[in-house]
Amino acid sequence: MAQRRAAFLRTTAFRQTLLSAALFALSSFVILGFVYAASAGMVLRRADAVVGDEVEALDDRFQAGGIDAVRLYILQRTVGGSTDYLYLLIHPSGRTLGNLTFLPTVQPDEDGRVQFTYRRPPAGGPDEDSEKEDRIVRGQIVELPSGYRLFIGLDVDDETRLISRMLNTILAASALALALGVAAGIFVSRRFVRRLDKINNVARRVRAGDLQPRAPRNYTGDELDELSENFNNMLDRVEALMHRMRHTGDSIAHDLRTPLTRMRNRLDEALREDGDLDTREQALERAIADTDELLGIFNAILSLSRLEAGESRASIVRLDPADIAADLAELYEPVCEDDGLFFNSEIQPGLAMLGDRGLLSQALANILDNAVKYTPEGGAVTLRLRETGEGMIEFSVTDTGPGIPDVDRDRVVQRFVRLDNSRSQPGSGLGLSLVQAIADVHNGKFELSEGPGVVDGGHGPGLRASLCFPKAPPEKG
């Protein structure tokens, strides 16, 4: 737990909130400090102005009636007892007059003002028991001719107290802001860390080999939700790839086991002593045929891997697709006829596309191989090359065989996928994967759809395999 807490204090979220809390506290301190300085200054300036007026008034008296007029004024002003003004007239001999008992030795500031603490008698009068209180006075010392010194001051204790209370409040508020910020930081980062922890947990479990868990989402679209989404998408992709790899591995093992077992049995049979020479020779020949089949599968796997990895730097050139289609039509027509199929080709001349003749021919050959293999006698195979309405170049091969059910059409282009009814036929289950890979290399599209077959005719719906490619850009010059 202690470790958890320490880890939590190290989190970016906590540090961020702490930093912003500190910044907030500091800025509120600065703002309130400014308010404080302004108000404190205002209080002092007001006191100074009031005292200044009083000094002027006394100066007028002095000019008019000399020192006696001043004495009289002070007496008048102080006789009532309670006043905020404080006076002290000091005779050169030391005698004093006024409501202050003595003048402490205080250095005046640059404006000639003095500020000190004096002890004011309790409000109820000198006889009362209540304690005297220390209060702050601010004023001015005036040197009068003939050796008199006059202090005139104003009690600013209440204001000063207010200001200092204000200062305390400011400090407390800043401290509170800081504390609140830290608390908010802890709260926010706890939540953040808890959500991150969940994602981390998922990653840990996946690393341990379990591909099932997914990061929780709250669908708010915030950063963490987005992270979770991307993370989950990545896991889906990884899972699909793993699945495909496992499936490919299993399929390779499965597909190779059959011919290998067959080959082993044949060789075993050939070794038996009672077999005559002819049987042995036959067995060996079949074993060689099996080996060729295996090599064929390996070659297909290799070409496919290279195409899919994009390693094959196909030699893509500008070519007329009609040449490719015509060559293949010529290659496959006799095959179809031998198998009792009607073969037709409709080839639009004069188109241009960018492609690799070898690869395109191979893709078409794979499709034609399938058409020939699956279409029953009496059926028809058509090879067509045309420009589609969308301005694409389309090679299509249609047959009147059993077709491929809708649900399986996406599946058959995956590696090693063979539909149940084709298991008995020779083949690796790689042919259409190769077609797909070749289409991808050419930025083309490979699609399977229903063919022109007549279901009631006993054949099946047929299959239409279409390879679409973009046209070549017009030639320069």
Next chain:
Amino acid sequence: MRILIVEDDREAASYIRKGLRESGHVADHASDGEEGLEMARAADYDVLVVDRMMPRMDGLAMVETLRGEEDRTPVLILSALGEVDDRVEGLKAGGDDYLVKPYAFAELLARVEALARRRDPETVRTKLVVGDLEMDLLARKVVRDGEEILLQPREFRLLEFLMKHSGQVVTRTMLLEKVWDYHFDPQTNVIDVHISRLRSKIDKPFPRALLHTVRGAGYRLQA
């Protein structure tokens, strides 16, 4: 024929050597490009079988060096790389034919023998003759026993290739490569069908068959 095998895999080399000897050829072995270069310079071989990837000096560099020295001995390049570009690269370096591993021995033998044949002085032949079958390359006419046989253009090229290599085994892959220029193997027996078409035109009406099937290997046109 005297054949030099340049191949770093000893087992593969001894397999090829044994097979070539059994077919009546003399086969020597060099285990890397440098050794192969020395041996090729020292003796006069009819065909070189060169593995592409070898230590010290690879097959392409070796062939390029030989070609640079005006040595025109036919070369069959063996390689695990089978893509079109690899093939083109191999042929550019001076190879005369290119065979992708893994291969059947019959395939290798057929190609080696086809290459040796090519070494014959390059006279411009305008007429091919196998037994009573004659092909006029200029007039594009085929005549057997005085009777003209009409062939489609592709059938003509197929027969031309077979006649140029008469007496030799020609594999299905070789035919696909040389006559159709396809470097992949279709699953269906396309070549067999075309051969049987050709056979029905050149052999069927006549008492003696010229076009023979060689089991486990391919075809041979022989009088």
